[in-house]
Amino acid sequence: MFSVEERDRVRARLLARAEADEAVVGAAWTGSHAVAAGDRWSDTDLVLAVRGGLAATVDRWTRWLRSALGARHHWDLRSDTSTVRVFLLPGWLEVDLTFTPEAEFGPRGPQWHTVFGRTRTPEPFPEPDGNALAGLLWHHVLHAFVCLERGHRWQAAYWIGAVRDHVVTLACLRLGLPAAHAKGAHLLPDELAAELETTLVRSLDGPDLRRALTAAVTVAAGELRRSDPALAARLSPLLAELEEANERAAGGR
Incomplete structure (x- = not known):
């Protein structure tokens, strides 16, 4: 180095x-x-x-x-x-x-x-769009579930990781921390960091992917409630429905 x-x-x-x-x-x-x-x-x-x-x-x-x-x-x-x-x-x-x-x-x-050199005053770089991030959350948990149903385990792991990344960005925006490229992730509250850790995929075995997806849905729903309560109220029933479907699939029912 x-x-x-x-x-x-x-x-x-x-x-x-x-x-x-x-x-x-x-x-x-x-x-x-x-x-x-x-x-x-x-x-x-x-x-x-x-x-x-x-x-x-x-x-x-x-x-x-x-x-x-x-x-x-x-x-x-x-x-x-x-x-x-x-x-x-x-x-x-x-x-x-x-x-x-x-x-x-x-x-x-x-x-x-x-x-x-002479500096000007250009427009600042825009912050990430919170509404778009919320949309990516529901989009990614849906696609992770569908990938598991299809047996596409690598792709499911990819989407679950992406959910976690967007939760980090949304939480950083909410807390006034650097939001780009997870630069403020190490400053997130310990409680939220512990919740995020549960979303880590430890194995491509079906049960662990199902577990990680359930954790990702739970963490995403929690961050939505903190960041945009009104939107969370509209999405919560759908997120709960997907979480229940994932739990049924995990149990083989």
Whole structure:
């Protein structure tokens, strides 16, 4: 694994490259390092403001990361106007580079530290949609049940895990914790964490999958009651019906 010293050297080289690139008119650290909260395992997140079209600058930087820093692979996150390119360097060092138009260079959240360049005030990233998350909960428990009925055990395990993930996101939203990518999951109350643990699939045996699904339905219904009581009242009878059907199937009746 990479060392802190190796990561710091890469960060210094990235910044020097940005300062020397005439097409780059701004740079900012984001993520944990931007707010002095990074640790030994933190990756590197850098936003570059680009004057003119992005494609040529993205390609030029990609070639440089391969030749100068030994990047082994890269891939892109979807973004409307920016290119977010994620690189894997030797030693499992991750570098996330966001190439954004000059007019959109600015913080969209609290984890931002401008190194140079003029910042604007873009619209903040939207929070996850609680109503859509609630919809995903009932959708996923339904599909997990159907997969079990069809004997598709791997797919059932997938849907049960997805239910748990969305409960975590919905709970984080409700409690004002970081909601994206389970970043606030470790801050959830112990009682809820214990409930979530019961949804873990321990085996692809039918009985354990049925048990995990029942637990997932119970946890999802509980979080809906806390997050949106009115919606929970409408969905509770259906969730209870599915839970009863799952229990009957588990008992072979």
